[in-house]
Amino acid sequence: MLEQIDIANVLFLDIETVSGHAAFTDLHEDLQALWAHKARSVLKTTDEISEEDLAASYQDRAAIFAEFGKIVCISVGAVHRDKDKRLKVRLKSFASADEGEVLSGFAELLAQYYNNPMKYFLCGHNIKEFDIPYVCRRMIVNNMTFPKMLDIAGKKPWETKHLLDTMELWKFGDRKSYTSLKLLAATLGFPSPKDDIDGSMVGRVFWEDDDIDRIAHYCEKDVLATAQLFLRFQLAPLLEEDQIDHVGR
Incomplete structure (x- = not known):
């Protein structure tokens, strides 16, 4: 073909x-709660996630999800x-x-x-x-x-x-x-x-x-x-x- x-x-x-925002703490509290839920699947855990780990996971992984990230370049x-x-x-x-x-x-x-x-x-x-x-x-x-x-x-x-x-x-x-x-x-x-x-x-x-x-x-x-x-x-x-x-x- x-x-x-x-x-x-x-x-x-x-x-x-x-990521849609520079840091996890910049998110509206509703989105913080939704990212906390999403992070369990991202981090492959069912345990409670610390604020520090939530912040780190948002910074590292939020960009790959269209609901939490944004596009800054299309080449x-x-x-x-x-x-x-x-x-x-x-x-x-x-x-x-x-x-x-x-x-x-x-x-x-x-x-x-x-x-x-x-x-x-x-x-x-x-x-x-x-x-x-x-x-x-x-x-x-x-x-x-x-x-x-x-x-x-x-x-x-x-x-x-x-x-x-x-x-x-x-x-x-x-x-x-x-x-x-x-x-x-x-x-x-x-x-x-x-x-x-x-x-x-x-x-x-x-x-x-x-x-x-x-x-x-x-x-x-x-x-x-x-x-x-x-x-x-x-x-x-x-x-x-x-x-x-x-x-x-």
């Missing part, structure tokens, strides 16, 4: 998320061909402390350039389990209308073929394990996306360092690595440095 897809019709993406990669028919990828990030700004920028891009799920594709690593559901849930929280590419609620699997998940593609039917993008980069011989920060550090970089540009740069590396992985699936040459254009945000 992949060899039949024109990579110029694929938008590669990745998101970065952080995308669009591939095109130059006048010599050589592939080029343009990397761009929607990054801000204002989640509504991030989501609206991304939604506008989809509506303007990728408004046909029958023609275009969204591709990411583990996007079916994480990125796409998270984006859709946070759009609901922000009272936003879904662009066509994300209007997938209640759709059958054959109606969401425009969502390409490179982790799912690598499984080849094996449902037992998660394979990271970093591991696939090492296995398949393209640059690792994780040479600066990793996902566990994004919250600190956001809340303590206030360095959204560093997060965007890190997120764009994931997008580029996903595009390289897609090319490997197509048995196509990898992108060289002069084929990569960072548009910024």
